Amino acid sequence: MRWFAFNGDADGICSMVQWGLVHGLEGNTVTGVKRDIELLSKIVPESGDEIICMDISLARNHSRARELCERGFKITWFDHHLAGEPIDGLEAHIDTSSNVCTAKIVENFLRVKSDWAQVALHGDGLSVHSTKPEFTELGELLNYNGYGADLDDLHFHPDVLMRLCLESKTPEKFLQTPAFETLKKGFADDMRNVESIKEVDGIYLLPNEAWARRVVGVMAHRINSIGPGPHVIAIDKGHTLQVSLRGDEGIGEICSMFGGGGRATAGGIDALPKEEITALMNEVNSRRSA
Numbered sequence: 189m190r191w192f193a194f195n196g197d198a199d200g201i202c203s204m205v206q207w208g209l210v211h212g213l214e215g216n217t218v219t220g221v222k223r224d225i226e227l228l229s230k231i232v233p234e235s236g237d238e239i240i241c242m243d244i245s246l247a248r249n250h251s252r253a254r255e256l257c258e259r260g261f262k263i264t265w266f267d268h269h270l271a272g273e274p275i276d277g278l279e280a281h282i283d284t285s286s287n288v289c290t291a292k293i294v295e296n297f298l299r300v301k302s303d304w305a306q307v308a309l310h311g312d313g314l315s316v317h318s319t320k321p322e323f324t325e326l327g328e329l330l331n332y333n334g335y336g337a338d339l340d341d342l343h344f345h346p347d348v349l350m351r352l353c354l355e356s357k358t359p360e361k362f363l364q365t366p367a368f369e370t371l372k373k374g375f376a377d378d379m380r381n382v383e384s385i386k387e388v389d390g391i392y393l394l395p396n397e398a399w400a401r402r403v404v405g406v407m408a409h410r411i412n413s414i415g416p417g418p419h420v421i422a423i424d425k426g427h428t429l430q431v432s433l434r435g436d437e438g439i440g441e442i443c444s445m446f447g448g449g450g451r452a453t454a455g456g457i458d459a460l461p462k463e464e465i466t467a468l469m470n471e472v473n474s475r476r477s478a
């Protein structure tokens with residue numbers, strides 16, 4: 189039996205579609221929302237099984253991957269995220285170059301040129317490296333579908349969406365399907381909801397609803413493009429706030445002061461107690477240009 193584990197975003201889906209078009213997808217598939225990375229823990233192989241992983245970080249699945257290799261399972265890994273130490277016996281096709289996505293790695297491995305790899309580049313925010321701008325929207329919508337707190341938030345289970353893409357065979361044909369229309373309309377509706385959210389006391393506060401959990405990333409990205417920030421976008425979780433912070437510098441540092449983390453320009457705090465919002469805003473405001 190073969191097992192596939194793939195990220196539920198555009199890149200993971202396009203990687204699987206390419207594999208499926210060449211070799212078929214007989215076996216079990218394991219996937220989840222985009223942020224659900226530790227998928228190897230959901231695989232329960234039996235003797236003689238093999239495992240193929242697409243677009244999930246080996247570093248984040250390292251101990252489980254090592255354990256499965258030691259037990260003799262054949263594992264093949266395609267990815268462009270952090271890998272960690274090499275694992276004996278694991279076949280790794282991992283390239284962390286900033287101009288590739290997993291679907292490009294899979295395309296090279298299969299030696300079959302595919303427009304799905306072009307779609308994936310757009311999905312991963314690597315449009316500048318794609319030769320097919322006509323697939324920008326499709327890449328972004330497949331990527332958008334993967335965002336949410338859990339699978340119930342998504343328009344399509346990523347496995348269902350992957351199989352719909354596979355059935356279509358080409359991105360052009362998928363663009364003609366009702367599934368594409370559903371994604372397009374879903375995104376437009378979510379963005380219309382976003383427009384109703386205004387900044388109040390320095391915060392864009394979103395309700396804890398599925399649409400908000402789906403678009404908070406896109407919204408943060410768009411707000412960040414209007415000025416240096418720091419910008420505060422938060423989902424109201426009752427006693428706590430799920431905070432996304434964006435800006436030009438020092439963002440991860442601010443977040444870490446409140447139990448979160450991140451990079452220089454993007455960060456988050458999973459559960460900020462509401463009584464700490466004043467302290468957070470004091471810190472943010474001291475860094476906002478007058």
Ligand SMILES: [Mn+2]
Nearest residue numbers: 199243290312
């Ligand atoms: Mn990717």
